[in-house]
Amino acid sequence: MRQPVMMLVGALAVSGLLAWLAAGDVARAADAETLRKAGIGGILYNEDDSHRFVLDPAGQMKPERLDALVDELADSQVTAMLVCCCAKKTNFPSTSWEPHCEGFDPAKDNTQPFFGDAKPEQCNGVRRWAHNLRVMLESGVDPTGRMLDRCRQRGISPWVSIRMNDVHDANLRRSALHSRFWTEHPEYWRYPDRFGAWNDRCLNYALKPVRDHAMALVREVCDRYDMDGLELDWNRFPLHFREGEEAEGAKVLTEWMAEARQVVRAAEKKWKHPILLVARVPARPEVAVDTGLDAVTWAKRGLIDHLVVAPFWTTMDYDVPVERWLELLEGTGVGVTAGLEIRIAPYPGAKTLPSTPERRRGAAMAALGRGSQGIYLFNYFDLGSRYPELLQELSSVEALRGKDRDYVVTFVDINVPGKRIPPALPKKLGPGESAEFRLFIGPEPIEGARGEVHLGLAAGEPNEPTAAEVLVNDQPTTAGEVFSFAGSAFRDGHNVIRVRNGGASAITVRSVELCVRFPSN
Secondary structure, three states: OOOOOEEOOOOOOHHHHHHHHHOOHHHHOOOHHHHOOOEEOEEEEEEOOOHHHOOOOOOOOOHHHHHHHHHOOOOOOEEEEEEEOEOOOEOOOOOOOOEOOOOOOOOOOOOOHHHOOOOHHHHHHHHHHHHHHHHHHHOOOOHHHHHHHHHHHOOOEEEEEEEOOOOOOOOOOOOOOOOHHHHHOHHHEOOOOOOOOHHHHOEOOOOHHHHHHHHHHHHHHHHHOOOOEEEEEOOOOOOOOOOOOHHHHHHHHHHHHHHHHHHHHHHHHHHOOOOEEEEEEEOOHHHHHHOOOOHHHHHHOOOOOEEEEEOOOOOOOOOOOHHHHHHHHOOOOOEEEEEEOOOEOOOOOOOOEOOOHHHHHHHHHHHHHOOOOEEEEEOOOOHHHHOHHHHHOOOOHHHHHOOOEEEEOOOOOOOEOOEOOOOOOOEEEOOOOEEEEEEEOOOOOOOOOEEEEEEEEEEOOOOOOOOEEEEEOOEEOEOOOOEEEEHHHOOOOEEEEEEEEOOOOOEEEEEEEEEEEOOOO
16 A cells, blocks of 8 residues: 655644545645645655666667656655756756757767767767657657656656756766856856865855756746656755855855745646655755755745755765754754665775665664654665565565664765764774774564674784674674674664674774564565
8 A cells, every 4th residue: 555645744634635635636726834744754766867768778768668667666655756857957858958968969979079078988878868868859758747747647746856966077077967057167166276076066056147047947847847846956966165155155045945935836826736845955964054055944934845864875874863853843844854875885985885675674764763754765776676675665664673674884975074074984993992883773673583793804914813792782792704692682773883802903893784684584
């Protein structure tokens, strides 16, 4: 049974909402102010701007591909699909920004100017994207619009997502991904005179032309699409002001958000139903506000309806402090959904760990246990084909309770310039030294669970053996290939793993993972 798209608190009963969803346009004209106090549940699934165009050989995409991407999410816990419409360019026939395929000639090879400075091995994927988008547009198909329509047909709430500051290929001066606006105006970048990371070439929202450029797309999207929600994705990419100018920038951006709210209000009148305005920001409140994204003020001023808090891309975050957000947002009616990323890394520069179903379940359970109203998925394009069972599990504590799941010590991958939050790993331990690692697991596992701790250890010298001892919540574990313990050692909420170096020389702890296991799985 599909979960309702929104679980309302206050005056509107759930049964009333279901009737609202079922009755069509007339019922959608219900009290917008009441609806804005809704808590959004289920899985919010982000389909990025390029994925749909690279699945088929160049020039061979059919409109049915767009339908299939929606269909594989239907009849699951997915309540809303966020169809991303842009990076620096759009994937629809925009009049305010240029479409991604503009300038591409399918009759020419990969040396044509469209591909810019990209390496030859990078061009084929971009070619599929550009050629398939061109085929869609030339046949009169608006890919974003078609997917939104299909969502309604399949009982999924249709949303549009706008990337507010995408800088893919920022290391290249010329690229098929760069817009004319970005390329022709390096003075609009955060740092046109330096390049240490892609974020240096994010657009600087302190500048009015940058804000106007973004607002033009917001206006066009709201005028063009009948959607239930509009997401402004400030995590793509996450820095929007020059260092030291974030506090003043936050004030300017808040007024920009006020204008965006008015644009959405006008769209509600046109489409005759409420449209939720949602922002996606960094997972830590202090990081969000100190990078110029004052989401709490946005909520207090009624400028947003819901907040997604998430990492950037480098790693999954198993420690999203949802409860802190909820305290800061108390009384605003704005709820919080934690976002999951597809990559998992213990520390910056570490080898990425496989994104297994167990690790995804652990991250989801941790977020739900801290008050997340659902789960937001970014870059999870393999669910429908490889892990369809997760579409029935990830937003439900009850569905996850009896499932194997893993929790990994990771790090904060969005930081305020000059205020890096230090990662817990890697951790060097001398002989006899110990360190504690905390992981939030949600509710205490149900009866029948047992536990394991998996460590990644490196000896101080090559080929030297390591000797570690592990306690979980002060309870001993049995050493072997993994450190095993009885399920009775688990605790609600935070669990503490203490690792002690029991050897005669130093070791380095490179990864820590706490696992919940059930005999039948």
